Amino acid sequence: MVLDHFAADRLERLALTAEAYVAQVFGMNLRLHDLAGEGLPYFLTDRYHFWRGDLQGRPAVFMVNRAGPLDTFDIAKHRELARRHLGVALVVLVLERVDARVRRRLIEHRIAFLAPGAQIYVPEALLDLREGAPAKIAPQPDYLSPTAQSVVLGAMLGRFVDQQSLTDLAERFQVSVMSMSRALDELVAIGVAEALWAGRRRRLRFAVNGRDLWNTIEPRLKSPVRKLRLVRGQIPLDQAPLAGETALAHYTMLSPPRVERRAVLASRWTGMTQALELEPAWTDEADRIELETWSYDPLVLAEDGVVDRLSLYLSIRREPDERVAQAAAQMLEDMAW
Template sequence: MMLEEIPAAQLDTLAEAAEAYVLHAFGRRLELTPIAPANVPHFVHDRYKLWQGQLGSRPLVIMAIREPRRGMSADYLKHRDLIHRQLGVDLVLLLLDNVPSAVRRQMVERQVGFIAPGAQLYVPEALLDLRERAPKIAIPPADRVSPTAQLLLLAILQGVAPEDEHLTDLAKRFGVSIMSMSRTLSELEALQLAKRRQVGRQRRLHMLLGSHELWEAVRERLQSPVRKVRVVNGRIGSSVAPLAGESALAHYTMLAAPRVETRAVLALNWKNLSESLALIPTGGFDDDRTEIQSWAYDPLILARDGVIDRFSLYLSVRASPDERVAQAAEELLETLEW
């Protein structure tokens, strides 16, 4: 069996396409993360790129062939079994791109699990076989939306993302891939909040609800963007990390400003930021300290005048056990403009 070559530069895009495909077909999030396990031989890393994730409640590993060649089928089965043993994962799937149906049929006959985005998902261990001619499966609403979907919704609520904007422009605006934005639109479509419009060759976002109706429809699905809180020695400027937490709440309401300033950064940027600014953890008695929130999405995108946006702020503090903060959070809602 001969598989078409998959350029290395397209592997991440292919993985995103697999996530979007499974979300659209099953309403399941694979939550793929690239991995390079130390207990896996180097030749496996040379031949494959690996991701770990979940399929339902079961751990999953995805393998994408970097440079397919003749005879790879037999080699892959050996390498797949090696991954099974070394990582202790029973679900291992091959990630394919532009594979003829005859090749996919052979893999099904050999009970080799794989994902071909937009065409077929075959997982013999889970008795799943979704084919390109199978009827579409309705996507059940999720309890929570993804961080990118939440960012897009909050941007729409605040007029930052115009109606009918091209998906490519949206992806650039929010610093994500086009595939990720397409996946986000599929998520909003599943929740019956939006639909995509085709204008020529362009895909555009079209919302089905107005601002206040949209907020009421999604507010319980939205979650705090805060992933982790650190206290560090030193100060950080608003151009890098806008005011957040009680500091931002004091800016928007009558709440007194806290003694320790709180700021927010994108979680993915924290490591480089802390190194470049030489930020180090500090004790609770240091005078010159700052509380840093790591966020699931970039707080700078919706921040104004060095302060995080009101919607994200509300979501980050609405569950506070401090009655003063909880009351100020409700007052914050009254300042929102619809």
């Protein structure tokens, strides 16, 4: 048994202080109640005191370390164990003493905490409030970021996204680990995924999958197409896969269009133009190619030189041509979720 540095009255004062701080400064009611620790491993209840509470209308668990200093890695591991055993998405560390260095390390490791008198930081709820700063809660985004969208599409396409570490996902989707971490926070905030810790690595796990995930997330998805350009030249499929009606004709019985359409990541457009010596084309030139520039890399989810079905659907779902709209709807209906 570890040495308990917290007497019962001290724990009660800390809970009252935390509730009062959050209510007075940020206008939120935590509603903290002692948690007996049922279902938790003994070493956790021996080392931490737990409260059940409420955070922005979502159930949350608050935990305070009562056994002396711990390193950030241990805290992250213990917090994840509590999350799994208690079945809650939000587990928040309560800090009795305000130490800027400790808070900085917790933020670097994206560990939720409440420091009465200073700050409440819960990345899973897009919450980072500090006393003295405007008390604004980051709203859930109307649309997902390009990185979050490509990841969620990859999950629905069965591209082995679930249970992968952020480092592996960042490498696969060709983005920074920081961008992937923010994408995970977005997916957690809207309730379709959760963040897990495996050793020192943060992993993604989806709470819903397949068609259910699509029905939940579709209103937050948008067309990846930023701009349409007309060019002349030769473009290999491994640099710009088929897109638009050309790709739709590949997946359905729709006749292919006269002008081929391709897709490329927007940030690669200039470099590809120079490397392949592409030239601008006019709308009446028969040998022109229509080239879409995308907000995320179409190559990541493409198969056999064709953009993926879901990104394709999002790029043409507002198409006024009834032929195209019907073919797109049929393509989605025929998907094996």
